[in-house]
Amino acid sequence: MAVLVDSSLLIDRERGSAVFDRFADDEDYAISVITVSELLHGVHRAAGATGIRRRAFVERLLAAFEPLPITQPVARVHAEIWAGLRSRGDVLAAHDLWIAATALTYDLSLATRNPRHFSRVRGLRVLTPERDN
Numbered sequence: 001m002a003v004l005v006d007s008s009l010l011i012d013r014e015r016g017s018a019v020f021d022r023f024a025d026d027e028d029y030a031i032s033v034i035t036v037s038e039l040l041h042g043v044h045r046a047a048g049a050t051g052i053r054r055r056a057f058v059e060r061l062l063a064a065f066e067p068l069p070i071t072q073p074v075a076r077v078h079a080e081i082w083a084g085l086r087s088r089g090d091v092l093a094a095h096d097l098w099i100a101a102t103a104l105t106y107d108l109s110l111a112t113r114n115p116r117h118f119s120r121v122r123g124l125r126v127l128t129p130e131r132d133n
């Protein structure tokens with residue numbers, strides 16, 4: 001099963017958590033271009049040694065993954081999810097909505113530390129590793 005990895009797990013990994021490593025090694029992993037933007041946003045906000053360390057971490061990640069783009073099919077799924085949530089009086093943060101649409105379009109499960117954000121999206125398979133103790 002292929003898995004789209006949310007920023008939350010990658011940020012945890014940068015902070016030294018091994019929670020991402022708890023997923024099976026035989027999985028195929030992908031990230032969204034939205035995740036790329038979220039990670040680079042963190043790089044641009046960081047200063048000094050933290051910024052240098054964070055940039056190195058993110059650049060290693062970007063070299064390891066070919067991000068999935070936002071395409072017209074992704075935009076169509078995005079619009080459908082957005083309208084469905086809105087009709088139920090529910091909302092999802094803009095970036096999370098694009099990530100969910102990407103996972104559904106490419107038929108991927110979504111690995112995240114924030115299942116509450118994504119559990120409202122019908123048909124989305126959400127994977128949540130156990131938190132570090």
